[in-house]
Amino acid sequence: MRYQKVPDETIRRLPRYLRALLFLQQRKTESISSQKLAEYVQLNSAVIRKDLSHFGAFGKRGTGYNVSLLSKTIRDILKLNKPQKTVLVGAGRLGTAIASFPGFKRYGFDITAIYDNSKAKIGGKIGDTTIKSTSRLADIRRSEIKMAIIATPPDAAQETADILVENGVTGILNLSSCYLKVPKRVKVRTIDLAMELSMLPYYS
Amino acid sequence: MRYQKVPDETIRRLPRYLRALLFLQQRKTESISSQKLAEYVQLNSAVIRKDLSHFGAFGKRGTGYNVSLLSKTIRDILKLNKPQKTVLVGAGRLGTAIASFPGFKRYGFDITAIYDNSKAKIGGKIGDTTIKSTSRLADIRRSEIKMAIIATPPDAAQETADILVENGVTGILNLSSCYLKVPKRVKVRTIDLAMELSMLPYYS
Numbered sequence: 001m002r003y004q005k006v007p008d009e010t011i012r013r014l015p016r017y018l019r020a021l022l023f024l025q026q027r028k029t030e031s032i033s034s035q036k037l038a039e040y041v042q043l044n045s046a047v048i049r050k051d052l053s054h055f056g057a058f059g060k061r062g063t064g065y066n067v068s069l070l071s072k073t074i075r076d077i078l079k080l081n082k083p084q085k086t087v088l089v090g091a092g093r094l095g096t097a098i099a100s101f102p103g104f105k106r107y108g109f110d111i112t113a114i115y116d117n118s119k120a121k122i123g124g125k126i127g128d129t130t131i132k133s134t135s136r137l138a139d140i141r142r143s144e145i146k147m148a149i150i151a152t153p154p155d156a157a158q159e160t161a162d163i164l165v166e167n168g169v170t171g172i173l174n175l176s177s178c179y180l181k182v183p184k185r186v187k188v189r190t191i192d193l194a195m196e197l198s199m200l201p202y203y204s
Numbered sequence: 205m206r207y208q209k210v211p212d213e214t215i216r217r218l219p220r221y222l223r224a225l226l227f228l229q230q231r232k233t234e235s236i237s238s239q240k241l242a243e244y245v246q247l248n249s250a251v252i253r254k255d256l257s258h259f260g261a262f263g264k265r266g267t268g269y270n271v272s273l274l275s276k277t278i279r280d281i282l283k284l285n286k287p288q289k290t291v292l293v294g295a296g297r298l299g300t301a302i303a304s305f306p307g308f309k310r311y312g313f314d315i316t317a318i319y320d321n322s323k324a325k326i327g328g329k330i331g332d333t334t335i336k337s338t339s340r341l342a343d344i345r346r347s348e349i350k351m352a353i354i355a356t357p358p359d360a361a362q363e364t365a366d367i368l369v370e371n372g373v374t375g376i377l378n379l380s381s382c383y384l385k386v387p388k389r390v391k392v393r394t395i396d397l398a399m400e401l402s403m404l405p406y407y408s
Contacts, residue, residue: 015402023383040383079405086401093304097297103381103398146408147401171404173397177307179227179244187407189400193377194307196393197290197351198219200375201283203391204350 006077010051014074016041017048021071022106033064080108087140087169089160090151091116091124091131094175098151099126109147113140117156134160141167154178161188210281214255218278220245221252225275226310237268284312291344291373293364294355295320295328295335298379302355303330313351317344321360338364345371358382365392 020040024032034052038045049059057073059065075081086109088099098104099111114126117134124131132139137160140148148169152160157176164172165186174180174190182188224244228236238256242249253263261277263269279285290313292303302308303315318330321338328335336343341364344352352373356364361380368376369390378384378394386392 011406015399018402019396019399078402080402084405093301097301100297103396107398107402109401147404170408173401187404189403191395191400192223192307194311195219195223196395197313197377198222198282198284198311199393200351200391201288202215204374
């Protein structure tokens, strides 16, 4: 099923809705009003109703949206309805923490390959996955991996991104605190935790 | 110096500008045009010019903004111009990775206290900081710590937030993948890495 003409703005908000819905599903909540959902995602409930109407999800007056149905629909749209093979590059402290997160699996990401350039780490395991040498990173092409997480030191990030993109990766979560240059067809989300924290003292 | 009437929208974008400016300072770049800055922060250059004009920063035609001056001004506004004492709760894999990040220091955050509830960890050190028992978390009041990073498992996050807020914390970076309820005067930034990744397959 294709959902056409969903605006980019809406697409960008869908993961926030999905996050709330997964949380509600864990708590066995069956339905939720747009007002209540608005509290979770910190958006106006009118924005939510409009966003969700784009793909035919309409809350029922009095009961609201069906949580599991809406969650499934959003997964379908975001192409999270089948496992997304994901490569992690960088098995340092952050990379190791990430490879052990249960969160990724919940969203449908399966970290099937881990690479590092440290001889001490290559051959070791995180969970069931063996850490391989970054010299073999081009191998991801054969596994048709499209998603990647970069958790390398800053000075290795761009080179890593280049190899990933050359070998078929189209989406990168960049945790390297570096800016990455990639072709337009590749999407990068950069998360810099220190930057996120730096917003808070202003309000103190 | 107080910068009044800076809109909330602008405040929210300042960390992104600061991040780019810190990057440029590391590369010894002295000045930057709004167009070039726009490429780094992925915003329209007109938005940037308007944002920066709110606090009297005007780029010079031909040369642009003075990088170090603009960086200093934004730090002043965001109250990052003196070290911000920060507490980290949760010294698991992610917490340990965070405590070792050089990034926080660059923005002015000083992780001066680390707490965990695991007997195996209490008394141990991350860098120079000794891990203390969460049973003593209320001690942060005496140290006048205002900023906190929560890297606990989800089921401990709300209780942790409650104690932090009771004892003077006004800003929380929440990495627990849980929703937190806090009083309005407290600001929370929640980062869920799996959610950030979940935006990418749509475009693949």
